Amino acid sequence: MFKQNTIQGTCNCGQWQVNVSVEKSLDDLNPRICDCDYCKAHPSAVISDSSMKIDLVGGKAIFDQNGDRLAKFYRCERCGDLLAVGCFIGGVLRGAVNSNLFGAINHFGEPIEIQPRLLNSDEKLERWGRLWGVLNGV
Numbered sequence: 751m752f753k754q755n756t757i758q759g760t761c762n763c764g765q766w767q768v769n770v771s772v773e774k775s776l777d778d779l780n781p782r783i784c785d786c787d788y789c790k791a792h793p794s795a796v797i798s799d800s801s802m803k804i805d806l807v808g809g810k811a812i813f814d815q816n817g818d819r820l821a822k823f824y825r826c827e828r829c830g831d832l833l834a835v836g837c838f839i840g841g842v843l844r845g846a847v848n849s850n851l852f853g854a855i856n857h858f859g860e861p862i863e864i865q866p867r868l869l870n871s872d873e874k875l876e877r878w879g880r881l882w883g884v885l886n887g888v
């Protein structure tokens with residue numbers, strides 16, 4: 751069993767702090783880069799695991815949504831940094847966190863490209879249900 755890893759990050763302006771705990775070694779977390787039009791216009795890389803707890807602590811967030819409007823992209827209202835992407839699944843807010851909030855100290859795995867646009871809504875929810883952690887604070 752993996753020991754619990756905890757990492758902390760902030761958005762660029764410091765208004766938001768992000769506390770993450772995960773039962774996995776950090777180099778087993780591969781930042782995922784999505785190739786949809788929205789994510790190409792707003793580049794990001796997100797990490798998640800079903801054991802992950804993501805606590806966002808801070809000020810105001812805004813969110814927007816991409817093509818199919820299933821997931822919400824939560825951003826810092828002041829600096830615009832992506833904090834996390836989330837979606838209610840079975841009444842629980844599940845999500846993946848922006849891996850760029852944690853600085854260079856944390857060594858994640860190799861980034862991988864994903865193509866969720868090839869999945870339909872049910873397939874996405876099924877995938878996120880397996881892959882995403884629990885998101886609090888937005």
Ligand SMILES: [Zn+2]
Pocket residue numbers: 761762763764765766826827828829830831
């Ligand atoms: Zn900010």
Ligand SMILES: [Zn+2]
Pocket residue numbers: 784785786787788789790816
């Ligand atoms: Zn995308």
